[in-house]
Amino acid sequence: MSVPSASWYLHLRCAMDHEVGHPLQRRAERISVWYTSSLEHEERSCAVTTQTVRPEVLYPDSDGKPMADNTLQYEWIVTIKGGLDALFRNDPDVFVAGDLLWYPVRGDNRTRLAPDALVAFGRPKGYRGSYQQWLEDGIAPQVVFEVLSPGNSRGEMASKRRWYERYGVDEYYEYDPDHGRLAGWQRQGEALVPISEMQGWISPRLVVKFGLDGTDLVLTDSAGERFESFVQHVEKRKQERERAEREATRANHEAARAKQEAARARQAQGQAEQAELRAKHEAARAEHEAARAAQAQGQAEQAQGRAEYEAARAEHEAARAEQAESHAARLAARLRALGLSEE
Numbered sequence: 103m104s105v106p107s108a109s110w111y112l113h114l115r116c117a118m119d120h121e122v123g124h125p126l127q128r129r130a131e132r133i134s135v136w137y138t139s140s141l142e143h144e145e146r147s148c149a150v151t152t153q154t155v156r157p158e159v160l161y162p163d164s165d166g167k168p169m170a171d172n173t174l175q176y177e178w179i180v181t182i183k184g185g186l187d188a189l190f191r192n193d194p195d196v197f198v199a200g201d202l203l204w205y206p207v208r209g210d211n212r213t214r215l216a217p218d219a220l221v222a223f224g225r226p227k228g229y230r231g232s233y234q235q236w237l238e239d240g241i242a243p244q245v246v247f248e249v250l251s252p253g254n255s256r257g258e259m260a261s262k263r264r265w266y267e268r269y270g271v272d273e274y275y276e277y278d279p280d281h282g283r284l285a286g287w288q289r290q291g292e293a294l295v296p297i298s299e300m301q302g303w304i305s306p307r308l309v310v311k312f313g314l315d316g317t318d319l320v321l322t323d324s325a326g327e328r329f330e331s332f333v334q335h336v337e338k339r340k341q342e343r344e345r346a347e348r349e350a351t352r353a354n355h356e357a358a359r360a361k362q363e364a365a366r367a368r369q370a371q372g373q374a375e376q377a378e379l380r381a382k383h384e385a386a387r388a389e390h391e392a393a394r395a396a397q398a399q400g401q402a403e404q405a406q407g408r409a410e411y412e413a414a415r416a417e418h419e420a421a422r423a424e425q426a427e428s429h430a431a432r433l434a435a436r437l438r439a440l441g442l443s444e445e
Contacts, residue, residue, distance in 0.1 A: 161211050162203070163231035169201040169218075171251035177331055178249045178279050178319065183219045185321055185329030189308065190221070197225040203232040206242065206269040215265055219247040221308065235269075242270030245307050250278040263287065267294040273307050282317025 170176035183200035190196035203216045214232075220243040222233070235242060246266055250259070259276060266274050267289075274287045274294055286303060287294035297303055303312045310329075313320040321329040330338065 159209050159211055161205050161214075161232055161234055165203060165214065165216060167216075170249075171253050174279050175249050175251045178277065179218045181329055181331045182247050182249070182277075182319075182321070184332065186219060186221055186308075188329075189310070189323055194227055195224055197222040197227055197230075199230065199233065202230065204235070204243065204269075205232060206235045208234070208236040215262065217243070217246040217266075218249045221245040223307065244270075244272040245275075245305070246271050246273070247275050247277070250276060250280070250283075252280060263294060267292075273305055275312070277319050279317065279319070282314055284312065284314055284319060286312065 170179055179200055183198065186198045190198060198219070198221050200219050201216050202220065203214050204220065205211065205214050207213050220233070222238065222241060222243040224241050225238050233243065248259070248262060263274060267287075271294065272289045276285045277283070284300045286297040286300050288297055288306075289295070301313050304310065305312065309324050311320075311322040313322075323329075
């Protein structure tokens with residue numbers, strides 16, 4: 103049963119004051135006793151509740167401070183954070199954030215910092231309004247970056263470094279783009295110890311090489327890829343696209359030239375085959391002419407033999423004729439000597 107309101111009770115009491123002894127008056131007196139007892143019980147309950155229930159602690163997503171004080175600082179924060187995102191894009195258990203409030207202590211919303219970039223190994227990717235460490239299996243970000251602006255004092259940065267040291271950061275890096283200064287600290291036991299030489303330093307956690315090119319920070323991953331701004335990335339892609347187009351054009355020219363060379367080679371091969379056929383034909387004809395010449399020579403030799411034979415026979419016949427003539431002359435002479443007539 104719900105407790106009647108105080109206004110209802112007072113209205114009923116006033117009505118009964120005009121009729122003493124009325125049955126409603128006696129009922130109102132009983133209600134008055136019950137209502138007073140109920141109010142006392144509620145007051146005791148409220149007192150107990152006030153003592154045992156704590157007000158909810160809010161952890162704001164913003165501290166009201168700007169992400170960067172100038173465009174140069176902003177560009178480097180975005181470049182570093184974007185490079186870290188790209189570096190661990192295929193690892194679902196590495197969380198990367200930029201300018202995200204980190205609350206290391208539950209119930210304390212005053213102990214907080216927003217690193218320019220942070221990396222938490224062993225934590226899944228995904229949206230967060232803030233990094234509340236007790237909701238992250240108690241894992242503190244292991245790597246933190248701060249990009250300085252002219253407004254950052256040495257005392258402020260030393261205070262931040264002590265804060266990161268206290269709350270479990272393993273590697274802490276500071277970069278001053280205005281003066282081209284780079285510094286780093288690595289955890290040894292309970293302390294963050296300065297890294298003696300940052301030029302060429304390779305982060306044990308990130309496996310990223312650090313260095314300076316003039317005043318510019320150079321971060322290079324294990325594959326030799328350099329962290330770059332979005333403009334640099336777009337320009338690089340444009341150059342690669344133009345280079346690919348040039349390569350494609352050159353390849354097309356080479357292919358066309360290869361086709362021309364192949365056509366010329368086929369033409370030359372055809373000409374060579376035709377020349378070979380002509381040579382074979384000429385050789386066959388030469389062989390035929392040689393055969394004919396040999397045949398003619400044979401015939402000539404045969405004719406010459408016959409001529410020589412006929413000449414020899416003619417000479418023999420002439421010799422025989424001469425012998426016959428000589429014999430006849432001798433016979434005539436003998437006949438004359440004998441006084442015989444030649445007839």
